[in-house]
Amino acid sequence: MSELTNRLVAGLPAGSVVLDPxxxxxxxxxxxxxxxxxxxxxxxxxxxxxEVQHVLRTASELRVPVVPQGARTGLSGGANAVADCILLxxxxxxxxxxxxxxxxxxxxxxxxxxxxxxRAAEAHGLTYPPDPSSWESCTIGGNIGTGAGGLCCVKxxxxxxxxxxxxxxxxxxxxLRTGRRTAKGVAGYDLTRLFVGSEGTLGVVVGAxxxxxxxxxxxxxxxxxxxxxxxxxxxxxxxxxxxFTPSLMELMDSVVVGAxxxxxxxxLPQATKALLLVAFDGPxxxxxxxxxxxxxxxxxxxxTVPAEDQAESELLLQARRLALTAMDTLGxxxxxxxxxxxxxxxxxxxxxxRIAERCGLTIxxxxxxxDGNTHPIVAFDAKDPDQVTRAMESFEAIMALGLELxxxxxxxxxxxxLKRDWLARELGPVGLELQKQMKGLFDPLGILNPGKLF
Amino acid sequence: MSELTNRLVAGLPAGSVVLDPxxxxxxxxxxxxxxxxxxxxxxxxxxxxxEVQHVLRTASELRVPVVPQGARTGLSGGANAVADCILLxxxxxxxxxxxxxxxxxxxxxxxxxxxxxxRAAEAHGLTYPPDPSSWESCTIGGNIGTGAGGLCCVKxxxxxxxxxxxxxxxxxxxxLRTGRRTAKGVAGYDLTRLFVGSEGTLGVVVGAxxxxxxxxxxxxxxxxxxxxxxxxxxxxxxxxxxxFTPSLMELMDSVVVGAxxxxxxxxLPQATKALLLVAFDGPxxxxxxxxxxxxxxxxxxxxTVPAEDQAESELLLQARRLALTAMDTLGxxxxxxxxxxxxxxxxxxxxxxRIAERCGLTIxxxxxxxDGNTHPIVAFDAKDPDQVTRAMESFEAIMALGLELxxxxxxxxxxxxLKRDWLARELGPVGLELQKQMKGLFDPLGILNPGKLF
Numbered sequence: 001m002s003e004l005t006n007r008l009v010a011g012l013p014a015g016s017v018v019l020d021p022x023x024x025x026x027x028x029x030x031x032x033x034x035x036x037x038x039x040x041x042x043x044x045x046x047x048x049x050x051e052v053q054h055v056l057r058t059a060s061e062l063r064v065p066v067v068p069q070g071a072r073t074g075l076s077g078g079a080n081a082v083a084d085c086i087l088l089x090x091x092x093x094x095x096x097x098x099x100x101x102x103x104x105x106x107x108x109x110x111x112x113x114x115x116x117x118x119r120a121a122e123a124h125g126l127t128y129p130p131d132p133s134s135w136e137s138c139t140i141g142g143n144i145g146t147g148a149g150g151l152c153c154v155k156x157x158x159x160x161x162x163x164x165x166x167x168x169x170x171x172x173x174x175x176l177r178t179g180r181r182t183a184k185g186v187a188g189y190d191l192t193r194l195f196v197g198s199e200g201t202l203g204v205v206v207g208a209x210x211x212x213x214x215x216x217x218x219x220x221x222x223x224x225x226x227x228x229x230x231x232x233x234x235x236x237x238x239x240x241x242x243x244f245t246p247s248l249m250e251l252m253d254s255v256v257v258g259a260x261x262x263x264x265x266x267x268l269p270q271a272t273k274a275l276l277l278v279a280f281d282g283p284x285x286x287x288x289x290x291x292x293x294x295x296x297x298x299x300x301x302x303x304t305v306p307a308e309d310q311a312e313s314e315l316l317l318q319a320r321r322l323a324l325t326a327m328d329t330l331g332x333x334x335x336x337x338x339x340x341x342x343x344x345x346x347x348x349x350x351x352x353x354r355i356a357e358r359c360g361l362t363i364x365x366x367x368x369x370x371d372g373n374t375h376p377i378v379a380f381d382a383k384d385p386d387q388v389t390r391a392m393e394s395f396e397a398i399m400a401l402g403l404e405l406x407x408x409x410x411x412x413x414x415x416x417x418l419k420r421d422w423l424a425r426e427l428g429p430v431g432l433e434l435q436k437q438m439k440g441l442f443d444p445l446g447i448l449n450p451g452k453l454f
Numbered sequence: 455m456s457e458l459t460n461r462l463v464a465g466l467p468a469g470s471v472v473l474d475p476x477x478x479x480x481x482x483x484x485x486x487x488x489x490x491x492x493x494x495x496x497x498x499x500x501x502x503x504x505e506v507q508h509v510l511r512t513a514s515e516l517r518v519p520v521v522p523q524g525a526r527t528g529l530s531g532g533a534n535a536v537a538d539c540i541l542l543x544x545x546x547x548x549x550x551x552x553x554x555x556x557x558x559x560x561x562x563x564x565x566x567x568x569x570x571x572x573r574a575a576e577a578h579g580l581t582y583p584p585d586p587s588s589w590e591s592c593t594i595g596g597n598i599g600t601g602a603g604g605l606c607c608v609k610x611x612x613x614x615x616x617x618x619x620x621x622x623x624x625x626x627x628x629x630l631r632t633g634r635r636t637a638k639g640v641a642g643y644d645l646t647r648l649f650v651g652s653e654g655t656l657g658v659v660v661g662a663x664x665x666x667x668x669x670x671x672x673x674x675x676x677x678x679x680x681x682x683x684x685x686x687x688x689x690x691x692x693x694x695x696x697x698f699t700p701s702l703m704e705l706m707d708s709v710v711v712g713a714x715x716x717x718x719x720x721x722l723p724q725a726t727k728a729l730l731l732v733a734f735d736g737p738x739x740x741x742x743x744x745x746x747x748x749x750x751x752x753x754x755x756x757x758t759v760p761a762e763d764q765a766e767s768e769l770l771l772q773a774r775r776l777a778l779t780a781m782d783t784l785g786x787x788x789x790x791x792x793x794x795x796x797x798x799x800x801x802x803x804x805x806x807x808r809i810a811e812r813c814g815l816t817i818x819x820x821x822x823x824x825d826g827n828t829h830p831i832v833a834f835d836a837k838d839p840d841q842v843t844r845a846m847e848s849f850e851a852i853m854a855l856g857l858e859l860x861x862x863x864x865x866x867x868x869x870x871x872l873k874r875d876w877l878a879r880e881l882g883p884v885g886l887e888l889q890k891q892m893k894g895l896f897d898p899l900g901i902l903n904p905g906k907l908f
Binding site: 102103105125157170174176177180182183184187193202214240243339340341343372373407408412423426427435437438 | 554557559601603607608611615628629630632635636637640641642643644651656667669695698737738793794795797824825860861862863864865877881885889891896
């Protein structure tokens with residue numbers, strides 16, 4: 001065994017240091033499979049904070065890169081191995097340490113699965129809102145690393161709004177505690193939010209205090225069919241301008257609707273150019289849904305179909321959640337994550353359609369329309385070098401368009417490997433320099449997930 | 455004129471550089487009047503970003519400290535002058551640049567008064583929720599600097615949740631743009647939130663993109679009288695545990711009730727030991743208020759008085775907003791800002807009463823009870839050295855108690871000068887070292903509001 005392995009084994013329980021290439025191979029990638037991934041030196045599964053500290057101390061002493069991993073459901077390559085690294089999987093640290101209904105907080109280890117926490121909260125009449133599509137498998141640590149969003153964000157916000165405090169193992173193995181357990185607190189600089197979305201480049205999150213909310217009533221949804229993306233976006237803006245805050249407002253284009261129908265036999269209206277799903281979960285949800293139906297019709301909807309009950313509403317949401325999986329059946333996919341000001345959503349969608357035509361590729365778009373957050377999904381044949389080139393071109397053109405419209409290259413998936421060059425463009429020279437200096441401050445040896453973000 | 459003054463005058467319009475001691479004297483202090491304050495070298499009122507850049511460039515070249523100021527309504531000495539500094543007042547940069555109902559954002563300069571923005575938003579059916587008691591005079595820049603809260607936070611959260619992006623002039627005069635104009639975004643480290651609550655020690659905020667919300671319906675309030683603070687706190691916890699989220703949940707002790715009655719002739723129930731105000735603003739507010747009245751009675755309330763209408767509700771809230779002003783009539787005041795986990799609120803209040811008794815001082819407590827955020831207000835005679843000593847002792851004992859109960863030394867007022875030693879205790883050695891390194895990264899010459907926070 002190498003010195004690295006010897007040192008790791010000396011401080012970790014039997015079985016938590018894995019060298020078997022058949023196992024490590026499976027851990028090289030997150031779900032951005034087409035991104036580069038190096039060969040790891042070793043894969044470790046610590047179970048305690050002290051064990052993570054041992055790993056980081058060892059890594060610092062031997063100058064070995066460390067790539068922290070959750071469930072590897074990320075879409076930007078942020079959890080991909082770099083050459084000769086330690087893959088640090090946090091999935092065995094999966095305990096919910098506290099769930100406190102009076103203070104409405106949960107204290108968790110990073111490997112807790114999002115849905116497991118959500119269900120545990122539900123048992124107390126509470127909810128942990130952030131709900132990425134991968135919520136049944138993704139971990140809270142991964143959600144914090146990427147700053148994950150989801151379908152509920154239009155009403156309930158994203159991960160960063162629910163992280164009150166963190167325990168973080170620093171590059172040199174020291175333990176940092178940030179933030180608080182209280183509802184409010186402004187003592188010093190907000191290091192907690194600095195770690196949210198930092199993709200494991202500043203430290204390793206080993207514990208989190210999360211805010212919970214009272215569980216809302218079940219959602220009531222409607223589906224509205226539009227003759228064009230522009231008409232659907234006009235409806236989205238009308239709903240917002242009228243002062244409504246739906247619990248969900250999602251848009252699927254005809255490519256996605258077709259893929260979902262073929263994959264899941266969901267019976268969505270196939271002829272529509274743009275299908276808008278809107279839901280409410282407040283006490284006046286029936287009245288609100290009726291008003292939204294009228295606004296959709298005024299914006300040109302050819303059909304508005306309110307769900308009869310909760311079961312039908314749930315079916316609509318399930319169809320939406322299938323979007324990415326369904327698109328995966330069309331080829332290798334590259335998932336973009338551009339968010340634009342809500343008022344520019346139509347321009348974004350029209351622009352993406354033009355890019356698809358120009359590049360001669362299939363691009364389906366699913367959007368968290370209420371947030372202006374679009375996921376154009378480029379489907380291509382990864383074995384055809386020409387298609388790969390065109391896929392990359394379309395992907396870049398989409399991000400350029402997003403920035404041109406006053407948007408951001410990533411609403412909720414993170415930068416990872418996929419958007420490094422674009423992060424520099426979005427931040428500009430002053431911002432980029434400060435961010436790199438900050439990285440240097442937390443990680444002077446450059447061992448924490450190197451090559452990600454920058 | 456000194457070289458400093460010459461250089462400043464050369465880059466600023468006539469009248470925006472003030473040396474007259476009669477004027478500068480008034481700008482030496484924020485509302486923590488008993489905190490130390492140095493003699494400023496000069497007071498400047500820039501009107502543009504470029505003028506702020508000129509001030510910072512000059513300060514860097516000449517190594518002169520800069521103290522940014524809003525309306526100086528802060529309570530921790532964060533805006534107090536340091537010796538020979540440039541007092542940099544942002545109050546003339548007071549334009550609302552955009553108010554966009556489709557994207558629900560406002561783009562503002564730092565000198566915009568909180569209430570001015572709130573009213574402008576109201577005209578579009580929107581609201582900017584953070585509402586510190588000083589909302590009629592405090593500025594958005596000051597709110598961002600301190601991470602201000604208010605009465606609405608129990609439902610709507612604090613300033614940091616509404617700041618999407620910032621324009622910041624750095625110590626060397628460069629302009630940094632952070633964050634975004636979109637609803638969501640996770641591109642790189644969250645520098646935006648790093649500046650919120652940083653009290654002018656990392657850079658000078660010269661512009662902000664703020665999130666707005668649809669305006670809620672008017673609040674309906676009730677007042678409940680309790681025979682003890684502990685009983686009132688039990689009611690607060692019962693309300694939370696039952697899944698209610700009031701738009702306001704405030705607690706006043708008998709000292710504060712007495713002061714408010716004497717000062718404002720408000721006719722609050724004088725005999726009560728603890729007066730709890732609860733309000734709702736949702737469509738089911740009448741039903742919710744009735745349920746809360748029952749929970750209060752079950753917790754031992756001797757009387758629950760629902761407001762008959764909005765006007766009566768507004769009167770109750772007005773009485774609450776008078777608390778600090780009314781306490782000021784009892785002597786010099788020192789306002790503490792300890793937040794504890796909601797479940798520990800009763801222990802906090804009982805402990806403060808013991809501290810008041812031990813120190814032989816009047817301490818009134820007003821709490822954002824729903825957030826566990828208490829403001830013990832120590833009233834003393836600043837001319838009596840013995841009382842000053844005891845006031846300081848009680849103030850420190852209150853913060854020690856807060857930390858002991860798992861709380862924070864500041865829920866929403868910031869650290870300033872008043873709590874520097876306590877910030878170090880709350881952060882611990884690892885956190886403190888990192889925060890100081892971060893300060894060094896942004897302000898290598900140490901010219902930005904030196905002596906504040908650390």
